[in-house]
Amino acid sequence: xxxxxxxxxxxxTVGCGVIQVLRENEADIRNRxxxxxxxxxxxxxxxxxxxxxxxxxxxxxNRIDDILNDPDIDIVVELIGGLDAAREVIRRAIDSGKHxxxxxKALLAHSGNELFRVAAExxxxxxxxxxxxxxxxxxxxxxxxxxxxxxxxIFGILNGTANYILTRMAEGxxxxxxxxxxxxxMGYAEANPALDVEGIDTAxxxxxxxxxxxxxxxxxxxxxxEGISHIDPDDIQFGEEFGYSxxxxxxxxxxxxxxxxRVHPTLIPRHHVLASVKGAYNAVHVQGNAVGNIMLYGMGAxxxxxxxxxxxxxxxxxxxxxxxxxxxxxxxxFQPDRLAEIAIKPIADVSTCYYFRFSxxxxxxxxxxxSGILGKFHISIAAVIQKGRRKASSVPIVMLTHxxxxxxxxxxxxxxDQLDIVTAPTQIIRIENQETNxxx
Amino acid sequence: xxxxxxxxxxxxTVGCGVIQVLRENEADIRNRxxxxxxxxxxxxxxxxxxxxxxxxxxxxxNRIDDILNDPDIDIVVELIGGLDAAREVIRRAIDSGKHxxxxxKALLAHSGNELFRVAAExxxxxxxxxxxxxxxxxxxxxxxxxxxxxxxxIFGILNGTANYILTRMAEGxxxxxxxxxxxxxMGYAEANPALDVEGIDTAxxxxxxxxxxxxxxxxxxxxxxEGISHIDPDDIQFGEEFGYSxxxxxxxxxxxxxxxxRVHPTLIPRHHVLASVKGAYNAVHVQGNAVGNIMLYGMGAxxxxxxxxxxxxxxxxxxxxxxxxxxxxxxxxFQPDRLAEIAIKPIADVSTCYYFRFSxxxxxxxxxxxSGILGKFHISIAAVIQKGRRKASSVPIVMLTHxxxxxxxxxxxxxxDQLDIVTAPTQIIRIENQETNxxx
Numbered sequence: 001x002x003x004x005x006x007x008x009x010x011x012x013t014v015g016c017g018v019i020q021v022l023r024e025n026e027a028d029i030r031n032r033x034x035x036x037x038x039x040x041x042x043x044x045x046x047x048x049x050x051x052x053x054x055x056x057x058x059x060x061x062n063r064i065d066d067i068l069n070d071p072d073i074d075i076v077v078e079l080i081g082g083l084d085a086a087r088e089v090i091r092r093a094i095d096s097g098k099h100x101x102x103x104x105k106a107l108l109a110h111s112g113n114e115l116f117r118v119a120a121e122x123x124x125x126x127x128x129x130x131x132x133x134x135x136x137x138x139x140x141x142x143x144x145x146x147x148x149x150x151x152x153x154i155f156g157i158l159n160g161t162a163n164y165i166l167t168r169m170a171e172g173x174x175x176x177x178x179x180x181x182x183x184x185x186m187g188y189a190e191a192n193p194a195l196d197v198e199g200i201d202t203a204x205x206x207x208x209x210x211x212x213x214x215x216x217x218x219x220x221x222x223x224x225x226e227g228i229s230h231i232d233p234d235d236i237q238f239g240e241e242f243g244y245s246x247x248x249x250x251x252x253x254x255x256x257x258x259x260x261x262r263v264h265p266t267l268i269p270r271h272h273v274l275a276s277v278k279g280a281y282n283a284v285h286v287q288g289n290a291v292g293n294i295m296l297y298g299m300g301a302x303x304x305x306x307x308x309x310x311x312x313x314x315x316x317x318x319x320x321x322x323x324x325x326x327x328x329x330x331x332x333x334f335q336p337d338r339l340a341e342i343a344i345k346p347i348a349d350v351s352t353c354y355y356f357r358f359s360x361x362x363x364x365x366x367x368x369x370x371s372g373i374l375g376k377f378h379i380s381i382a383a384v385i386q387k388g389r390r391k392a393s394s395v396p397i398v399m400l401t402h403x404x405x406x407x408x409x410x411x412x413x414x415x416x417d418q419l420d421i422v423t424a425p426t427q428i429i430r431i432e433n434q435e436t437n438x439x440x
Numbered sequence: 441x442x443x444x445x446x447x448x449x450x451x452x453t454v455g456c457g458v459i460q461v462l463r464e465n466e467a468d469i470r471n472r473x474x475x476x477x478x479x480x481x482x483x484x485x486x487x488x489x490x491x492x493x494x495x496x497x498x499x500x501x502n503r504i505d506d507i508l509n510d511p512d513i514d515i516v517v518e519l520i521g522g523l524d525a526a527r528e529v530i531r532r533a534i535d536s537g538k539h540x541x542x543x544x545k546a547l548l549a550h551s552g553n554e555l556f557r558v559a560a561e562x563x564x565x566x567x568x569x570x571x572x573x574x575x576x577x578x579x580x581x582x583x584x585x586x587x588x589x590x591x592x593x594i595f596g597i598l599n600g601t602a603n604y605i606l607t608r609m610a611e612g613x614x615x616x617x618x619x620x621x622x623x624x625x626m627g628y629a630e631a632n633p634a635l636d637v638e639g640i641d642t643a644x645x646x647x648x649x650x651x652x653x654x655x656x657x658x659x660x661x662x663x664x665x666e667g668i669s670h671i672d673p674d675d676i677q678f679g680e681e682f683g684y685s686x687x688x689x690x691x692x693x694x695x696x697x698x699x700x701x702r703v704h705p706t707l708i709p710r711h712h713v714l715a716s717v718k719g720a721y722n723a724v725h726v727q728g729n730a731v732g733n734i735m736l737y738g739m740g741a742x743x744x745x746x747x748x749x750x751x752x753x754x755x756x757x758x759x760x761x762x763x764x765x766x767x768x769x770x771x772x773x774f775q776p777d778r779l780a781e782i783a784i785k786p787i788a789d790v791s792t793c794y795y796f797r798f799s800x801x802x803x804x805x806x807x808x809x810x811s812g813i814l815g816k817f818h819i820s821i822a823a824v825i826q827k828g829r830r831k832a833s834s835v836p837i838v839m840l841t842h843x844x845x846x847x848x849x850x851x852x853x854x855x856x857d858q859l860d861i862v863t864a865p866t867q868i869i870r871i872e873n874q875e876t877n878x879x880x
Contacts, residue, residue, distance in 0.1 A: 017730070020730075021588050021589075021730045022588075024590070024729065024730075025588060025589065025590050025729070025730070028589075028590050028655070029587070029588065031655060031774045031775060031778035032587050032655075032770070032773060032774050032775070032778075033587075033775075034770075034775045129585070135730070135731035135732065135734065136734060137580075137581050137584070137585025137586065137734075140577075140580060140581070140584060140585045141577050141580070141581070141585070144577070144580060144584075144752065144755070144756060145569070145577025145580045145581070145749075145752050146577060146748065146752065147469070147472050147473075147751070147752050147755040147756075148461050148462075148465060148469065148747070148748045148749075148750075148751025148752045148754070148755060149461075149465065149468075149748055150464075150465050150468050215468070215471060215472075271716070273713060273716050273717075273737065276711070276713050276716055277713075288748060289464065289465070289744075290457070290460075290461045290464075290465065290575070290744045290745065290747055290748035290751070291575035291738060291739065291744070291745050291748035291749075292575065292738065292739045292742075292744065292745055293738060293739070294575065294576060294577075294736070294737065294738035295735075295736070295737040295738065296734070296735070296736050296737070297713065297734065297735040297736070297737070298731060298732065298733060298734035298735065299731065299732045299733070302732075304729075304730045304731070304732065305730065305731050305732055307588070307730055308586065308588045308589055308728060308730035308731035309588075309731075310588075311587070311588030311730070312584065312585050312586065312587050312588045314588070315584070315587040315588060316584060316587075319765075319768050319769065323763060323764075323765035323768055324763075325759075325763035325765055325768075328759050328763055328765075329759065330472070330474075333472060334471045334472050335471060335472070335473075335474045338471035338472075
């Protein structure tokens with residue numbers, strides 16, 4: 001009985017998780033797969049730093065070539081992160097006839113189309129379940145379990161750090177800065193948290209999930225992306241008064257021949273299941289024309305959950321190696337020659353409901369002027385809260401609109417923010433609810 | 441380019457769903473799979489009855505043999521339901537060299553071990569994603585996506601009818617009988633609703649999911665099963681006062697070398713995500729030693745969601761036919777020769793928290809007598825509500841316990857129910873919370 005041999009490049013947190021899962025569940029994995037999944041080699045530039053999971057000395061190397069040139073290794077696990085070096089590792093692994101598993105969403109968002117094409121040409125496969133939603137087997141669900149569906153919509157909470165920060169702002173009343181500081185202390189956020197809090201990491205993942213769902217190449221550059229750093233705890237509080245929870249949502253929708261892909265803070269009805277996703281959890285709501293609404297929920301990051309996803313891919317690839325069917329399921333769910341360049345709807349063309357928080361002088365006639373401009377741009381008001389004075393001279397006026405066109409909203413707010421009585425740029429948060437779709 | 445040809449036996453609701461999905465998503469399916477999935481023949485005893493989805497006359501037959509003996513048909517979809525006839529169809533299909541897809545959980549709960557063994561011997565595969573949790577790709581998640589895990593626990597809401605009834609009892613204050621009547625009117629419950637409301641259908645599904653999770657044969661007879669027909673709206677109300685929601689839960693747990701499999705009404709914390717699963721939705725919470733907590737949520741029944749699951753299986757099997765790798769993933773997740781007869785823990789040995797509703801005379805000393813007996817059996821009280829008189833002579837006393845052993849609970853209640861002051865058998869509902877596991 002042969003074994004399937006794995007070389008792991010990048011012995012960081014996720015690498016430790018993969019090693020731990022392979023070790024702890026060795027017997028179960030063999031009983032499922034029928035043959036052992038053997039960790040043959042671990043490469044890292046620094047093999048001396050202490051880690052939570054140890055590796056026998058003779059498995060360790062600081063030379064990537066010891067893995068890439070080892071003819072006995074079937075699958076290379078790329079966990080070094082970053083773009084250029086990781087891309088190089090994967091390309092070289094495929095050139096050496098190896099299959100690849102990666103958790104690198106940034107790389108796939110940027111270079112996935114190229115890497116998948118090269119892999120398919122060489123009859124090799126790239127597993128990337130760990131790249132989106134961590135331990136949640138979302139990619140398998142989109143590519144296989146839901147393969148009978150035309151996927152219509154995805155709503156996802158795909159970044160645990162941002163979700164943790166918003167949860168703490170909502171439940172603890174913390175400012176964004178304090179909640180971020182706490183997330184950093186807990187080890188959730190990196191020292192440079194921009195990828196997480198500016199929505200970029202979420203956009204990487206959405207670009208991948210959207211391609212898999214709609215049968216298009218990956219188009220990260222066309223994802224509209226807005227983060228949470230401008231969110232004030234007041235906005236969360238006001239949202240709750242209207243019955244909404246605030247989440248950093250990834251939204252992809254295929255409708256009327258165009259695709260929307262956008263990442264932004266979003267108010268969703270408080271009683272919707274996605275609203276109950278707290279802290280570092282991720283959740284993805286998928287709507288298919290056969291299955292209706294599906295939600296998958298779980299840990300979106302972390303050593304062991306991500307390790308679970310990587311090892312799931314290893315087992316899948318091992319089956320394909322044993323059956324000589326690599327590429328059994330196409331990387332982007334659809335046959336490469338059937339991927340279509342479906343038009344992306346620019347954000348200006350998106351219609352949704354809106355939350356506005358105006359900062360205005362506490363004077364008579366303010367509401368009339370603001371609502372007059374909104375009316376001029378066909379923006380219809382659904383609800384208003386005007387609270388007593390917060391600051392010396394200005395008050396917040398909070399409005400919820402019915403469905404409106406983003407380009408109209410932008411034009412109206414540009415005009416409103418020019419008014420003498422308006423003291424600060426208007427805060428704008430998009431809303432997903434019953435009016436904009438049948439999901440919420 | 442060859443096509444993969446499908447024969448469908450049983451043109452009922454799910455059959456219509458399968459036909460509709462194949463038709464509506466024909467282009468997408470071909471673009472995913474690379475070849476067409478062709479519906480070659482539809483067999484039903486009654487081909488004249490009007491259905492929501494029509495079939496061209498020349499595809500219809502009332503002779504099963506027209507499918508089983510057609511050498512061009514690759515996959516037989518068994519949707520006739522029931523036990524003996526369905527078992528015969530599947531055995532004959534396999535004997536004729538065909539692969540099978542079925543949604544028949546009752547059959548698999550009873551005869552799955554035999555059918556999977558026969559199929560494996562003949563190099564044929566049986567897809568059964570539709571048999572558990574309808575449109576939710578749970579079986580794929582347990583067998584493949586989470587294959588790197590040792591699965592520890594499953595908590596599932598697996599019967600939409602029972603969940604609909606409990607939801608209506610909770611939200612509308614309806615009695616069990618009225619809620620059941622409403623479910624029947626809505627078309628959710630069958631005229632004979634015993635399979636749904638007595639927990640048997642849920643137990644069928646749990647027996648399958650438990651086998652897949654823990655690497656054992658299917659053992660339906662050993663699932664402890666209790667339905668919801670004895671639940672009073674008062675119990676739901678009292679549960680809510682303590683912060684709990686009532687669900688018909690399927691629970692499977694592998695711990696200390698033994699397996700628990702049980703289906704019964706269960707109080708779970710109101711803020712847990714499973715508590716927000718309403719109406720005809722299903723949800724399954726899985727705990728794995730690597731992934732941690734995962735939840736999958738979606739429609740557990742219905743024409744299109746179940747059609748989605750069947751077609752997902754068809755696509756999967758088609759890939760295995762094209763790649764000559766049928767049985768690529770073993771039917772019960774583990775290699776047949778690695779399935780283990782892990783001991784099942786009898787319900788008497790289960791430890792959990794409990795809700796009791798005593799019906800007692802409104803007299804001094806009642807609480808003392810009842811709690812005295814509980815104490816004697818090492819059952820420790822966590823909370824009590826005693827309400828004013830409801831009936832002429834008896835009052836409900838509601839108690840929540842800390843973790844206790846079921847055999848002790850049964851012995852204590854046998855003694856309590858013998859007391860003169862107790863006017864009716866005590867209502868007992870099990871609780872899952874933070875004390876009994878780290879899920880809730």
